[in-house]
Amino acid sequence: DDRYTVKETEEKWQKVWDDRGCFTATEDQYRPKYYVLEMFPYPSGRIHMGHVRNYTLGDVVARAKRAQGHAVLHPMGWDAFGLPAENAAIERGVHPGKWTRENITAMRDQFKPMGLSIDWSREISTCEPEYYRHEQKMFLDFLKAGLAYRKKSWVNWDPVENTVLANEQVIDGKGWRSGAPVERRELNQWFLKITHYADDLLAALDDLPRWPEKVRTMQHNWIGKSEGARVNFDIVAQPAGKLAYDLPHVEVFTTRPDTLFGASFVALSPHHPLAAALAERDPKLKDFIAECDRIGTSEEAIETAEKKGYETGLTVRHPLDPSWELPVWVANFVLMQYGTGAIFACPGHDQRDMDFARKYKLPVKAVVAPTDADVDTFSREMAVHATEAYTDPGVAVNSGFLDGMDTETAKRAAIEKLETLDKGTGTIQFRLRDWGVSRQRYWGCPIPIIHCDSCGAVPVPEDQLPVELPEDVSFDTPGNPLDHHPTWKHVDCPTCGKAARRETDTFDTFFESSWYFARFADPTNDSVGFSKARADHWLPVDQYIGGIEHAVLHLLYSRFFTRALRDCGYLSAAEPFAGLFTQGMINHETYKDPNGKWVEPGDVDKLPDGTAKRVSDGAPITVGRSEKMSKSKRNTVDPTHIIDTYGADAARLFMLSDSPPDRDLDWSDAGIEGAWRYLNRLWRLAVGSGMDLGPAVPGGPSPEGAADESLALVKAAHKTIDGVTADLEALRFNTVVARVRELTNAVADAVKDGKADPAAVRFGLETVVRLLNPMTPHIAEEIWQRLGHDTILAETPWPKADPSMLVDATVTLAVQVNGKLRGTIEVPKDCPKDEAEKLALDLPNVQAQLGGKPPRKVIVVPGKIVNVVAAK
Ligand code: ANZ
């Protein structure tokens, strides 16, 4: 019985590849390197379909590049620190380390049956001291290089649990577990100076042509370069006496110095030091600031909150007109972390200022008008009725010396004036902020610092690294277990020897993922994170593949980290990822029972009439639209179940077939079954047709003297090689699949027909399996073997298309009579004009049009068209 036995065959080939070490990466002086990497997984416990897609895409690239003569590095690891492990500890009493390591084992066991061509000898896990010790050293090097520093910064504080919350633990301004309104608190934290590279990170985006445009745009906006000015508004002396604020002015940042004459008031962030000083003698202001604190620290929360303000009673002088005094407000929409933490508000030309001005009845003045507007009408409208700011460029009006200038000219003129008056300067402002890396968590890499009352923050001496996490911790009390630990944090100061305390914060887990790609180049090095030579050999990653959700943070941090490592002498590359591909999501239909509860796909039976019922009790099921697979909608499909049922090859093939890889893919039973049927059909064709295919001919059969049918098939194969090779390079995997299926059909037709030579059929079939190999490697290897080869495809070079086979011997010419298409003719490629003319005129349709008369004129455009002009 020659049925295809999926499980045995897939296991068989996985073992063969393993035993032969087919996927071990080597630094090879004869073959060019190719580094393909998928974003490494978080060990949540089970793999999901998104993983299957991600790793299948990478594996196709890895296998194709290997066959195409590259020395490929395709490694795997685990992004193993993070909050879910601590939550498991709190909720189920299991140690985060145990939970994480068990999850890794379980997920590795799920990945292996996928048949991925991974060099498992390079596997890393970021929660092990062998890994994180090196980032402690990197941090100390960053400190020395001035790329790391400590400063006070705001955090989300849960007043009930007495603990710091991560942004994702704040839901609608409340602690996720306690439900208590979150407060803001200021703590000393460690920062990495990503802003040092702001300009370079922005400019170098242009040197990443193999990144999606969308991701580059997102990074561009995130870095957010704004040109503008810093402007000083002098504080008018206050009768109530001196303030605990030692500057004579309020400095604001503006991108619109051309609108200075439209200033309505000055607004401070609730966390501006002047606001704090004013609050010292104004309890109502103090209350207002406390109220603002309850919004939480995320920019999003601040931006969506209702605009609120408090008038402080303080006034400032306009920088371009000393006789003009403006009130100072504290406003909740002004961020302390951007610009100077203070603004001048111009309601006529900024929507937030407009909303605020109308709410608190503050003046609105037009200072920019559209070029064609009547200035008086426009100004009156704006001052009295408008609720919408005019934010487009235009002409300066009501603005003294700026009047009549266009917006850009007026900006420059205003800055020049401010500079001569010594009231301000032109500046460039970045939205990008330094990266706060301190987390008040246990399950992360300890920050290698010791706090001493006499010496301050002292780096842990390098010979005392790693600072390892203690194993014996308790999650019984809220807060950071490192803080509660009875002994761990108590150490002697490395400098003066007095009793001191360890830093109990750990690194943000983006720290680990910012350099793991370099670790893969040299994963077992225990003296340094990686040798420079190895990193320089493998980096940058040639093809990186992952989700668009990492467009900014992970990808930007990695770009920064690589630069920082370069400047500390670790490696030479500036950019970690030369090519980036962001895959689409996996969607699935959603199902609801009569009570409106979500029902999982496995419990739904879809009937031929389009309705559906529940398998367990026959209840009618409403079929909803296809949406991203998620636990909450219960529309997930378990990869292991799919692989057990259909095999890894079918799962991989379907993942690649239906949509371009950057688009969403609708998972369906019909789809996976279609892939499975195709593979079985191919199997029967190759193994069960009973045809004697003759011996294997290297390079394919010679077309000399072959039957037309043979030649057609051989040509089709060469064309497919050519098309597939180009499509693989461009990651158009769905068209790769379509082309291979088309060739399979051509082979099947030839077999049915019986006219083609066995050698041609063999060549067609062999081409199919060699091209399929990167996508469905198990069945491809098995068929290859059954066809009589003692080589294996994992070690077989990629097929080459013969250019002479790509050109067609004949062309199809369109035949027009008086400009209307009347038929086509098939002619030899180099057909002489008069012959083409004769064939065209012989067409019955053309004859009918000419009505027996000779044509007035015939124009032949070789290879394209025959134009017949009929006589009148
Ligand atoms: C006066 C003005 C007039 C403004 C006008 C805009 C329009 P981007 O482009 O993002 O750099 N701003 C400055 N610092 C701020 C802070 N810390 N929190 C909230 N808003 C702040 O935006 C710069 C503009 O955002 C600045 O220009 C300032 O308002 C405001 F017709 O100044 B503008």
Ligand code: ZN
């Ligand atoms: Zn000391």
